[in-house]
Structures are given as C-alpha cells and as structure tokens.
Amino acid sequence: MSRIGKHPVSVPAGTTVTVEGQTIKAKGKLGELSAVLHDAVSATYENGAITVLPREMDRQGRSLWGTSRSVVANLVKGVSEGFTEKLEISGVGYRAALDGSILNLQLGYSHDIKYAVPKEIKVVVDTPTSIQISGADKQKVGQLASEIRAFRLPEPYKGKGVKYAGETIRRKEGKKK
Known part of the structure; x- marks a missing residue:
C-alpha cells in the first residue's frame, strides 16, 4: 500500500x-x-x-x-510557490554571467559556454559564483540545473566545477611523494 x-x-x-x-x-x-x-x-x-x-x-x-x-x-x-535550485561554481577563473536570456559560463575551457535559458525558467546570477534557477515546473528546473552542472562536473581532488548548493564532494588524496 x-x-x-x-x-x-x-x-x-x-x-x-x-x-x-x-x-x-x-x-x-x-x-x-x-x-x-x-x-x-x-x-x-x-x-x-x-x-x-x-x-x-x-x-x-x-x-x-x-x-x-x-x-x-x-x-x-x-x-x-514554485521550485528553486541553487548552483555553486568553484575554481580559479570559473564564473557565470547573465546577458538577457543567455547564460555565459567560463569554466576553464578555451571558450565560453553560452546557454540559452528557456522563457518559463528564471535564472538569477547573484554573484559570479552562484546561480539560482527557479520556475513552476519541477522537472524543467531540475533538468536545467543538471545540464548546467554537466558542463563541468565537480572533480574529487580540488573540488573545482559546478555543484548543487549543499552538495558534498567526496575528496581524494593527491599524489604522494
């Protein structure tokens, strides 16, 4: 039951x-x-x-x-009420900016990533290292957050990348001498 x-x-x-x-x-x-x-x-x-x-x-x-x-x-x-997802960006030179309905991400690649935000989803870049995604449809909000996170997944050695707010990244020990 x-x-x-x-x-x-x-x-x-x-x-x-x-x-x-x-x-x-x-x-x-x-x-x-x-x-x-x-x-x-x-x-x-x-x-x-x-x-x-x-x-x-x-x-x-x-x-x-x-x-x-x-x-x-x-x-x-x-x-x-709506649904909200928060993303955090960590890494030297990693940042996000919003230009109209285009999200511009600099994630350590040789080029900037330009992501078109759907009209029914609202994206706010509070600081260059935090993104807030909100909207009425839970599936679309989660899908957009997942796609943005997939551009640079957080890596386990230094923790660089895009992660959900509150997500803990399991860290690994680096090379030993």
Missing part, C-alpha cells in the same frame, strides 16, 4: 484546479501547468483537496498511486 498516495493534496488559496478525466490542470500566481495521469489511477477534487486513488488494487495501480499523487502535488506547489 502506498503511504504517500493516501494523503490528499491540499490546494492553497489563489490556486484553481480542474480535473477532467485523466487530465489535471492547475492555475496559480506563477502560471498554469497540466498533467495527464495513467489510466490505472483516478483523481477527484472536492473540499479543497485532490485525492488520488488506484482504480484497482493490482500491482500496477498500487505502484502508480504514490507516483501520481506526487505529480499532482508538484503541479499544485509549482503554480503556487
């Missing part, structure tokens, strides 16, 4: 949710998102909460129950 799926998703004030068959649409102050649930689960919206239940208690219905509830919760949280 799903422990996550049993809890209903509460809808905060200022957010409107419509359930039409397997499609759930949420609209709030940060935009509008929609998701299509699998046929093995059903969703109902009543008394300011969305309840997700499996149609049948078979293996597929139970396994998709908690996943579908998490998707719905991320929709509601995304349009009301």
Whole structure:
C-alpha cells in the first residue's frame, strides 16, 4: 500500500484546479501547468483537496498511486510557490554571467559556454559564483540545473566545477611523494 498516495493534496488559496478525466490542470500566481495521469489511477477534487486513488488494487495501480499523487502535488506547489535550485561554481577563473536570456559560463575551457535559458525558467546570477534557477515546473528546473552542472562536473581532488548548493564532494588524496 502506498503511504504517500493516501494523503490528499491540499490546494492553497489563489490556486484553481480542474480535473477532467485523466487530465489535471492547475492555475496559480506563477502560471498554469497540466498533467495527464495513467489510466490505472483516478483523481477527484472536492473540499479543497485532490485525492488520488488506484482504480484497482493490482500491482500496477498500487505502484502508480504514490507516483501520481506526487505529480499532482508538484503541479499544485509549482503554480503556487514554485521550485528553486541553487548552483555553486568553484575554481580559479570559473564564473557565470547573465546577458538577457543567455547564460555565459567560463569554466576553464578555451571558450565560453553560452546557454540559452528557456522563457518559463528564471535564472538569477547573484554573484559570479552562484546561480539560482527557479520556475513552476519541477522537472524543467531540475533538468536545467543538471545540464548546467554537466558542463563541468565537480572533480574529487580540488573540488573545482559546478555543484548543487549543499552538495558534498567526496575528496581524494593527491599524489604522494
């Protein structure tokens, strides 16, 4: 039995949710998102909460129950609060700058990396070594943070590269004499 799926998703004030068959649409102050649930689960919206239940208690219905509830919760949280990822850049000469909707990264290569930021995602460069990515869609925010991190993964000897804020890098000992 799903422990996550049993809890209903509460809808905060200022957010409107419509359930039409397997499609759930949420609209709030940060935009509008929609998701299509699998046929093995059903969703109902009543008394300011969305309840997700499996149609049948078979293996597929139970396994998709908690996943579908998490998707719905991320929709509601995304349009009301939004999601944020923070990246930190460490290394001599490594820095980031934002030029309109183009993120310019200097990560120790012979060339600068120019990354076009999607319109629905907001990127803020607080300092040249910290990047804040925010938006309504959790998947797109995480995907963008992952792609930026992949340009220069943090290495284990000096810790140089792009890492998530709060991420710990396992350090290795260098060469011995």
